[in-house]
Amino acid sequence: MSVTPATSRTAVSPFGISFNGVEKRFGSFVALRGVSLQILSGEFVALLGANGAGKTTLLRIAALLASPSRGKVQFTVGHGSGDCSDPGEAKKLIGMVGHSTLLYDELTAAENLSLFAQLYGLDDITARVADSLQACGLGSRTASLVRTFSRGMRQRLAIARALLHGPRLLLLDEPAAGLDRQGLVWLGTTLEALRKDGCTVLMSTHARNESLDLATRAVALAGGLVQHDSGPGGDPRPVLAALRAEA
Amino acid sequence: MSTTRAMAILLAKELRLEFRTRELLSATIVFALVIVVLFSFAFDPTAAESRRYGPGLLWIAFLFAGSLMLNPSFAREQTNDTLDALRMAPISAFAILSAKMLANFIFMSLVELVLVPVFSVLYNVSLTGVAGRLILVLVLGTIGLTVTGTVFSAISSHARMRELLLPLLLLPILTPLLIGAVEATASLLVDQPELDRTWVALLAGFDIVFLTASWLLCDYLIEE
Amino acid sequence: MKGRIASTVFVAALIFFAGYAALFIAPDEKTMHAIQRIFYFHLPSWIAMFTAFSVVFVANIAYLATRKEKWDALGVAGAEAGVVCCTIGLATGPLWARPVWGIWWTWDARLTTTFILWLLYLSYLLLRGLLDDPEKKATLSAIFGIFAFLDVPLVYVSNRLWRTQHPQPVILGGNDSGLDPTMSKVLLLCVIAVMGVMIIVLLDRYRLERLRHEFEELRQEIETRSLAPSSILEKESA
Numbered sequence: 001m002s003v004t005p006a007t008s009r010t011a012v013s014p015f016g017i018s019f020n021g022v023e024k025r026f027g028s029f030v031a032l033r034g035v036s037l038q039i040l041s042g043e044f045v046a047l048l049g050a051n052g053a054g055k056t057t058l059l060r061i062a063a064l065l066a067s068p069s070r071g072k073v074q075f076t077v078g079h080g081s082g083d084c085s086d087p088g089e090a091k092k093l094i095g096m097v098g099h100s101t102l103l104y105d106e107l108t109a110a111e112n113l114s115l116f117a118q119l120y121g122l123d124d125i126t127a128r129v130a131d132s133l134q135a136c137g138l139g140s141r142t143a144s145l146v147r148t149f150s151r152g153m154r155q156r157l158a159i160a161r162a163l164l165h166g167p168r169l170l171l172l173d174e175p176a177a178g179l180d181r182q183g184l185v186w187l188g189t190t191l192e193a194l195r196k197d198g199c200t201v202l203m204s205t206h207a208r209n210e211s212l213d214l215a216t217r218a219v220a221l222a223g224g225l226v227q228h229d230s231g232p233g234g235d236p237r238p239v240l241a242a243l244r245a246e247a
Numbered sequence: 248m249s250t251t252r253a254m255a256i257l258l259a260k261e262l263r264l265e266f267r268t269r270e271l272l273s274a275t276i277v278f279a280l281v282i283v284v285l286f287s288f289a290f291d292p293t294a295a296e297s298r299r300y301g302p303g304l305l306w307i308a309f310l311f312a313g314s315l316m317l318n319p320s321f322a323r324e325q326t327n328d329t330l331d332a333l334r335m336a337p338i339s340a341f342a343i344l345s346a347k348m349l350a351n352f353i354f355m356s357l358v359e360l361v362l363v364p365v366f367s368v369l370y371n372v373s374l375t376g377v378a379g380r381l382i383l384v385l386v387l388g389t390i391g392l393t394v395t396g397t398v399f400s401a402i403s404s405h406a407r408m409r410e411l412l413l414p415l416l417l418l419p420i421l422t423p424l425l426i427g428a429v430e431a432t433a434s435l436l437v438d439q440p441e442l443d444r445t446w447v448a449l450l451a452g453f454d455i456v457f458l459t460a461s462w463l464l465c466d467y468l469i470e471e
Numbered sequence: 472m473k474g475r476i477a478s479t480v481f482v483a484a485l486i487f488f489a490g491y492a493a494l495f496i497a498p499d500e501k502t503m504h505a506i507q508r509i510f511y512f513h514l515p516s517w518i519a520m521f522t523a524f525s526v527v528f529v530a531n532i533a534y535l536a537t538r539k540e541k542w543d544a545l546g547v548a549g550a551e552a553g554v555v556c557c558t559i560g561l562a563t564g565p566l567w568a569r570p571v572w573g574i575w576w577t578w579d580a581r582l583t584t585t586f587i588l589w590l591l592y593l594s595y596l597l598l599r600g601l602l603d604d605p606e607k608k609a610t611l612s613a614i615f616g617i618f619a620f621l622d623v624p625l626v627y628v629s630n631r632l633w634r635t636q637h638p639q640p641v642i643l644g645g646n647d648s649g650l651d652p653t654m655s656k657v658l659l660l661c662v663i664a665v666m667g668v669m670i671i672v673l674l675d676r677y678r679l680e681r682l683r684h685e686f687e688e689l690r691q692e693i694e695t696r697s698l699a700p701s702s703i704l705e706k707e708s709a
Contacts (some may be wrong), residue, residue, distance in 0.1 A: 281642045309476065339576040340493070356675050395618070398607040398618070399612070399615070400613060402598070402611045402615055403598075405602060405604070405607050405611060406598060406602045406611075407602075407603075408601055410602060412597070415594050415597065416594050416598065416615060419535055419587050419590040419594065419619075419622075420591070420618060420619065420622050422587055422626055422629070423622065423626050423629035426629040426630070426632075427629055428635050430632075430633065430636065436683060446632070447631055449625070449628065449632065451626070453625055456621055456625065457618065457621070459620055460617065464535070464614050464617065467610055467613075467614060468534050468611075468614055470610070
């Protein structure tokens with residue numbers, strides 16, 4: 001079982017993730033009570049639920065930032081049922097946008113992206129970083145410290161950082177938060193391009209988010225369990241509509 | 248990504264961050280100087296007295312200044328959760344930890360580079376002829392200080408009152424290092440200076456024990 | 472329950488008898504007379520302390536290896552029991568030293584090491600108090616505990632080496648050499664008795680910690696269920 005390097009845009013390596021009976025407790029607080037979910041490669045999953053339902057915890061576990069108290073997370077790479085058991089290899093293919101920006105305020109935008117480009121072992125870093133900054137609309141601020149950026153600009157840079165190494169699994173925790181009009185448009189276009197490219201996306205969001213139109217599946221969490229799931233082949237719209245009505 | 252390569256990348260980042268503002272470095276140097284000056288009121292700095300108390304003073308100044316300087320090491324990574332970003336990258340926990348250890352070692356060495364000549368001037372202690380051996384003692388002592396200090400910085404960054412907690416955890420652990428470094432330094436300041444092998448061995452032993460322990464435990468330290 | 476009462480009563484009887492033996496059965500010491508009798512509790516408290524701290528070390532390693540909460544409970548129980556024994560030792564020492572040798576304290580290798588040990592394990596408990604998240608508390612204090620234990624031989628060796636270079640009047644040297652047979656027997660009895668007390672305290676603290684943890688779990692569960700939407704309850708009862 002080999003993992004196709006994500007840096008080559010020509011080879012599209014399918015990347016799915018499955019949660020098997022995942023439980024997560026923090027001391028005596030149980031954030032996830034047994035979540036079983038299989039996400040196939042190329043799906044665009046909208047993860048919904050109230051605050052405290054367990055969305056962030058689930059995403060963090062998927063990003064290998066936290067390990068489940070019980071149950072397993074498995075990545076399926078390549079065609080068929082090849083399991084990716086090497087976390088190092090899996091990490092190269094995962095990108096995450098979290099609640100915090102995950103950026104160094106005292107470094108410039110370019111320095112931040114360069115750092116992560118180096119850590120992910122990418123080549124042709126200067127060009128890559130320049131392209132990335134241009135694409136997210138920060139081309140004029142490459143040499144400015146992140147500390148001087150507005151909220152919207154930081155969020156754009158955070159998203160750019162997550163996409164830099166060409167991940168095949170994108171984990172987004174309310175990525176639209178703080179984005180201005182221009183940023184939202186850019187996010188929408190980028191997500192659409194990624195979906196066409198076959199990237200697997202797991203995005204936690206509130207029901208009123210625009211990007212939900214791209215979703216191929218809706219999963220709703222409540223109290224640490226999966227409450228609704230439109231399924232891999234199903235139609236997410238009824239679930240989304242129901243939740244929009246509730247909200 | 249090999250650990251050494253990742254360590255080099257992260258070390259460059261640490262150095263770049265610190266040298267951009269140099270706030271921590273300058274504050275630490277000034278603090279160490281304050282301690283050195285305050286000590287001058289504790290005893291009469293004649294040549295003989297200085298040789299007796301000087302080494303102790305010097306190392307206490309380094310230990311105290313160091314334990315304040317080591318705090319931001321991991322606390323800094325909590326703004327914007329950048330530690331999460333590092334943990335998500337395909338690099339080992341030891342790369343993250345050792346990069347910080349190495350960075351702290353460099354910063355602490357710079358502080359010592361300033362303090363030792365100042366000390367020698369203020370207390371009339373001649374260091375000519377022992378400079379090389381003194382540097383060896385300083386290096387061994389600083390390794391021990393920064394290895395344990397960085398680990399405890401990681402530990403205390405999760406706790407309340409971390410500015411007070413770090414010295415509280417660190418200083419008792421460092422007593423063997425303090426004794427060894429002070430005695431080794433003192434043996435270099437006498438009329439017939441001689442590098443005391445026993446103490447150098449103790450310092451080296453201390454460094455090896457805690458470097459190994461850090462390497463074995465780094466995954467638990469850096470995890471969620 | 473019955474076992475606990477029985478063992479507590481047994482240890483209580485043991486310590487009572489040990490105290491009686493120390494005060495009345497053991498022969499009077501030549502030079503120090505009555506005050507020397509503190510030794511029968513002073514030395515055993517050191518032994519109990521070292522045992523307790525060794526338990527902490529093992530518990531720390533076991534926790535990191537298995538992540539089972541019971542090892543963390545054992546760790547904190549051992550640390551508290553050890554700190555108590557250490558405090559008793561540090562307090563009784565000067566009481567004895569002052570009338571006999573005229574000084575409250577000396578910085579010899581053993582005493583200094585013990586003092587540092589006391590500080591280290593107090594810091595261990597303090598660290599735990601300042602960490603909120605239970606898993607972090609267990610993991611990080613386990614790491615610190617391991618470092619502290621590894622440090623102890625280094626502290627002792629460095630102090631021994633230092634003392635050979637800066638000799639102090641040796642005062643606590645000859646206690647364990649050439650003890651009168653009755654004294655040895657009384658000492659052994661006291662060691663067992665004090666160890667018994669330490670073990671009882673440790674086990675009680677261990678049980679308390681585990682009960683606390685269980686209580687917290689139940690409380691959280693109740694809270695979550697009372698807030699959860701009805702669908703959760705349906706799923707659970709199905």
